[in-house]
Amino acid sequence: MRMRSDEAKSAILKVLSESGKPLGASQIVSALLSMGVDLQPRTVRYYLLKLDAQGFTKLVSRRMGREITERGREEISRTNAMARMGIVAAKVDSLGYKMSFNVKDGKGTIIINVSLIDPADFRLAIKEIQLIVNYGFSIGGMMAVAQEGAKLGSVVVPEGSIAIGTVCSVTLNGIFQKEGIPVVSRFGGLLEIKDRKPIRFVNMIEYRGSTLDPLEVFIRADMTRVRSAVLRGSGIVCASFREIPSVALDQIRKVERAMKVHGLGGILAIGRPSQPLFDISVSEGYCGMVVLGGLNPIAAVREAGVRVSIQSLAGLLDFNRLIPVHKYLRHDTGYLE
Amino acid sequence: MRMRSDEAKSAILKVLSESGKPLGASQIVSALLSMGVDLQPRTVRYYLLKLDAQGFTKLVSRRMGREITERGREEISRTNAMARMGIVAAKVDSLGYKMSFNVKDGKGTIIINVSLIDPADFRLAIKEIQLIVNYGFSIGGMMAVAQEGAKLGSVVVPEGSIAIGTVCSVTLNGIFQKEGIPVVSRFGGLLEIKDRKPIRFVNMIEYRGSTLDPLEVFIRADMTRVRSAVLRGSGIVCASFREIPSVALDQIRKVERAMKVHGLGGILAIGRPSQPLFDISVSEGYCGMVVLGGLNPIAAVREAGVRVSIQSLAGLLDFNRLIPVHKYLRHDTGYLE
DNA sequence: GGAATATACGGCAATATTGCCGTATTGTTA
DNA sequence: TAACAATACGGCAATATTGCCGTATATTCC
Numbered sequence: 001m002r003m004r005s006d007e008a009k010s011a012i013l014k015v016l017s018e019s020g021k022p023l024g025a026s027q028i029v030s031a032l033l034s035m036g037v038d039l040q041p042r043t044v045r046y047y048l049l050k051l052d053a054q055g056f057t058k059l060v061s062r063r064m065g066r067e068i069t070e071r072g073r074e075e076i077s078r079t080n081a082m083a084r085m086g087i088v089a090a091k092v093d094s095l096g097y098k099m100s101f102n103v104k105d106g107k108g109t110i111i112i113n114v115s116l117i118d119p120a121d122f123r124l125a126i127k128e129i130q131l132i133v134n135y136g137f138s139i140g141g142m143m144a145v146a147q148e149g150a151k152l153g154s155v156v157v158p159e160g161s162i163a164i165g166t167v168c169s170v171t172l173n174g175i176f177q178k179e180g181i182p183v184v185s186r187f188g189g190l191l192e193i194k195d196r197k198p199i200r201f202v203n204m205i206e207y208r209g210s211t212l213d214p215l216e217v218f219i220r221a222d223m224t225r226v227r228s229a230v231l232r233g234s235g236i237v238c239a240s241f242r243e244i245p246s247v248a249l250d251q252i253r254k255v256e257r258a259m260k261v262h263g264l265g266g267i268l269a270i271g272r273p274s275q276p277l278f279d280i281s282v283s284e285g286y287c288g289m290v291v292l293g294g295l296n297p298i299a300a301v302r303e304a305g306v307r308v309s310i311q312s313l314a315g316l317l318d319f320n321r322l323i324p325v326h327k328y329l330r331h332d333t334g335y336l337e
Numbered sequence: 338m339r340m341r342s343d344e345a346k347s348a349i350l351k352v353l354s355e356s357g358k359p360l361g362a363s364q365i366v367s368a369l370l371s372m373g374v375d376l377q378p379r380t381v382r383y384y385l386l387k388l389d390a391q392g393f394t395k396l397v398s399r400r401m402g403r404e405i406t407e408r409g410r411e412e413i414s415r416t417n418a419m420a421r422m423g424i425v426a427a428k429v430d431s432l433g434y435k436m437s438f439n440v441k442d443g444k445g446t447i448i449i450n451v452s453l454i455d456p457a458d459f460r461l462a463i464k465e466i467q468l469i470v471n472y473g474f475s476i477g478g479m480m481a482v483a484q485e486g487a488k489l490g491s492v493v494v495p496e497g498s499i500a501i502g503t504v505c506s507v508t509l510n511g512i513f514q515k516e517g518i519p520v521v522s523r524f525g526g527l528l529e530i531k532d533r534k535p536i537r538f539v540n541m542i543e544y545r546g547s548t549l550d551p552l553e554v555f556i557r558a559d560m561t562r563v564r565s566a567v568l569r570g571s572g573i574v575c576a577s578f579r580e581i582p583s584v585a586l587d588q589i590r591k592v593e594r595a596m597k598v599h600g601l602g603g604i605l606a607i608g609r610p611s612q613p614l615f616d617i618s619v620s621e622g623y624c625g626m627v628v629l630g631g632l633n634p635i636a637a638v639r640e641a642g643v644r645v646s647i648q649s650l651a652g653l654l655d656f657n658r659l660i661p662v663h664k665y666l667r668h669d670t671g672y673l674e
Numbered sequence: 675g676g677a678a679t680a681t682a683c684g685g686c687a688a689t690a691t692t693g694c695c696g697t698a699t700t701g702t703t704a
Numbered sequence: 705t706a707a708c709a710a711t712a713c714g715g716c717a718a719t720a721t722t723g724c725c726g727t728a729t730a731t732t733c734c
Contacts, residue, residue, distance in 0.1 A: 024682045042722050094584045180515050
């Protein structure tokens with residue numbers, strides 16, 4: 001298995017820049033190991049020779065090893081995207097920590113996705129959202145709307161736009177954590193649906209390895225077929241995969257039922273303890289759990305041809321600002337006045 | 338970077354055994370990716386040819402791909418140690434979930450390590466434990482003792498032994514999770530102490546990659562020098578590394594203070610947001626946190642020449658069964674009667 | 675201060691990984 | 705049913721990784 005060699009070189013440069021002194025290969029190996037990079041000392045030396053050639057490192061002596069050059073430091077600043085890896089995982093954990101929703105009384109803040117559309121497309125958009133929500137491919141049936149100038153989560157609605165807030169699936173992380181259940185968010189992916197049944201993940205991006213929310217990326221890349229999954233029973237929907245300790249299984253079911261009372265849903269499947277779920281292996285002692293993407297209704301709006309600007313993990317919103325989607329259909333003409 | 342090729346082959350065999358039908362290389366790649374194994378399709382085919390030669394797989398057709406043979410299934414059963422990887426992480430998460438200790442009122446169950454010694458060594462053992470506890474290289478100053486036939490955590494004390502229960506550092510996971518703070522346990526390691534200051538981790542074992550508690554392994558392997566660290570200011574102590582979301586920093590400090598009220602401690606250092614701690618890099622948006630090993634006092638007992646049988650993560654114990662260590666010194670003669 | 679030991683290097687070559695592409699099959703569509 | 709498209713294969717060779725070991729330095733010890 002081979003990581004890209006410039007990733008390895010970048011990691012080595014990072015180790016040297018964080019050290020105050022020259023390092024030999026075996027010291028660099030130790031530091032890399034703590035970063036999840038597993039290379040042999042000889043390999044590190046092989047890369048160090050390449051970095052020398054690029055002017056990013058220089059040999060102090062055969063005993064003392066190498067140090068980073070000024071050029072090496074500039075190179076790190078230039079390619080600082082590396083340091084941002086994993087930032088979506090931090091956002092997931094931060095927002096999950098900050099939200100305050102309590103399943104017992106249905107009060108508190110939840111995490112939302114915010115999507116901006118042209119007000120002229122509102123009626124069509126609500127119909128599409130309703131279609132997906134009714135079929136069950138979302139995190140329940142609640143939604144928020146905000147007009148230009150207003151604030152929805154962390155988004156201020158720009159002029160000429162209307163904002164739609166849907167419940168983000170990371171809200172489930174926060175809910176479980178508030179109940180003391182540890183949740184490991186593994187990846188966001190595209191789940192294939194055939195004959196109205198979920199089959200397997202056809203694409204996936206690890207939360208730990210991404211600077212963007214995976215589902216947002218897939219939708220922007222026009223890789224979804226949510227409408228088709230609903231209308232024809234065959235398509236591709238957004239979903240994410242988590243692992244939970246098997247011992248918490250009963251409590252998860254209880255929390256799931258309590259969520260439903262408040263119009264929240266989204267858990268598509270929970271696997272058997274230590275067994276694969278949709279061909280995804282789970283660690284021993286854990287269950288896999290697949291949660292539908294809170295952006296599936298928005299993907300459908302986009303598939304229907306509406307221009308949508310999407311922002312996932314877009315901050316917190318008090319749950320009392322969300323109402324059932326179908327009420328926008330009844331009131332939507334009046335709502336816009 | 339290269340994982341051992343028999344690990345790759347084993348993972349491929351696992352994917353095929355979990356599938357009900359033949360698979361081609363690119364389908365195997367998808368499944369491997371969900372297991373954290375990143376190989377190219379050509380590489381998978383390279384390994385498949387080797388597995389063919391070993392009789393573990395066979396080509397169904399050039400279009401349909403390969404399936405596992407009966408011999409392949411036997412090979413998986415034979416090398417089932419692979420399936421047990423990660424089991425300590427599940428135990429950490431399970432026990433953290435199950436314990437009920439509440440920092441506000443100091444009531445509930447905590448997670449303990451249990452160590453068995455000869456009753457004749459009790460007095461010496463308590464003195465060593467006291468030495469380490471007073472220096473601060475443990476999870477506070479509380480301890481439990483049980484005589485033969487009694488139960489301590491999940492351990493029934495055998496004849497001719499006396500059991501010592503020390504607070505396990507995973508108790509901190511449970512405490513933080515009960516407060517809604519997600520904690521990532523990264524690894525258990527050996528921390529070098531020089532001139533009475535912690536320097537860096539000289540060895541480490543990832544929780545996710547181990548079937549045994551790393552600290553238990555290091556102690557059993559006689560790799561600690563806890564007594565020396567306390568008596569001479571230079572040595573090697575057990576500690577573990579966690580990541581917490583930066584946003585939870587203030588609350589962690591509050592919880593830390595609340596723990597101290599009840600005689601619980603063990604947090605050695607918390608790093609700056611997104612900054613390395615003791616040369617260990619952390620993900621963006623997280624802080625590193627180093628927690629001392631609950632078994633450090635036991636390591637010292639062992640270093641002092643006492644024969645000790647150690648079991649870490651040895652179940653739950655009601656916190657009211659632990660008393661401050663120094664009380665065993667005062668009462669220990671009477672205690673044994 | 676000199677010898678021994680520990681740490682680090684790079685040459686050489688074996689082994690592992692993977693890109694490219696022509697060929698072999700199966701599934702789908704007209 | 706035949707043609708076409710999709711999926712999978714393995715040959716060939718380039719590139720990456722790493723084991724082995726002799727040599728270059730610094731640190732430590734007597």
